[in-house]
Amino acid sequence: MPSPPAVARTILVTGGAGYIGSHTVLQLLKGGFRTVVVDNLDNSSEVAVERVRELAGEFGKNLVFHRVDLRDREALEKVFSSTTFDAVIHFAGLKAVGESVKKPLMYYNNNLIGTINLFEVMVAYGCKKLVFSSSATVYGWPKEVPCTEEVPLCAMNPYGRTKLMTEDICRDICQGDNDWDIILLRYFNPVGAHPSGCIGEDPQGIPNNLMPFVQQVAVGRRPALTVFGNDYSTKDGTGVRDYIHVIDLADGHIAALQKLFEGSHIGCEAYNLGSGKGTSVLEMVAAFEKASGKKIPLVMAERRPGDAETVYASIAKAEKELHWKAKYDIEEMCRDQWNWASKNPWGYKSPETTNDKHLTCGSPETINGKLPTYALPKIANGRLCTTGSLGNSNGKHHIYGAPKIATGKHPTFGSSETGNVHASNRLPRTTNGKHHSYGSLETVNGVHPTYRSFQIANGEYPTLE
Incomplete structure (x- = not known):
């Protein structure tokens, strides 16, 4: 990670409770920055912020969180009026490609109006240094690789167009006002998690990207991964993408900030953040x-x-120009991804509160059918716990809303016996003989699903990029 700043600076991080945002906030705190997070929590969790605070140790006191939607101008102005910011890192925004195609107005409203509000408030309070979380989606599908920053821009979907439009706004702002300095970070495919396993990616609903989907298959939440195309002209026939560890990505944001604080005027500059290597799906x-x-x-x-x-x-x-380079390889990315997934099979949620529509009740299972032990890093009140499990001490479950018991035995979601978790195609029963819904075991017409959970509600498959 880049060395701490000589003078402590205060950074506003929008969307700082999200996947990339939370990891960047942790790196900022450890780097000596005072950090203020604003997030509306629409597709993130405040639990992530609290875990970051504890992971930061003595630097956790330098973290402030506000639940604010960037479209709420009054609330945003209150944040700026209470704190003087040296720079802003702008992550906040909806980011599911498939959803953006189905709900383009929602994406344009959230991503563009929120961004314009942010920029106007920044101007009003004299903060004109920005790192913008852009995306490789602004390139569309480039015809040549490796993809440089000079490749023609051609977003292929509403999500990508919101990123490209925001980039255009940034360029126009810098053209009209030389006091602005903006760095656009176009990153490719973030994966992995913090090595502690305390924070990681927790997608809402069906994962849009490859690795979150893979991890949900691994913990038993989904039965299989669908690979689209195995006849490409690649080494194994599957598509090739550039994967980057989220910690490397977070450090890239710190490097961008340091570039902004060097003192020289840079205007608006774009940088790719990736590993620089292609890795296939298989x-x-x-x-x-x-x-x-x-x-x-x-x-x-x-x-x-x-x-x-x-x-x-x-x-x-x-x-x-940023003196930055990715350090983690794919083995380390997958190691940290699994560490997070195995400790947090339901992400920041409990199996009772998750919005996953295809949970196999009682999953993940171990080989002998018993509920596994997980060194879960959080308990219900949001504080880090000592190594724990889905087991109990003196008859009480206390982690992540695990099934409550009175006898000290693990229930099997429909019997009084322990040890055997029911198979995913057998429905649990309540004491009155009715099936639990768990929010997902009925379809609209009342028929139970067949657990083909790699399909999403509108019938489309998630993207694997």
């Missing part, structure tokens, strides 16, 4: 299987129209 799955010891069942399907064969970044500009 290579990532194999690396995860090695890290986890779990076999990931695969379902091969036809290519999806428009999917690119190979996309990976050129990172020469970031290496030269």
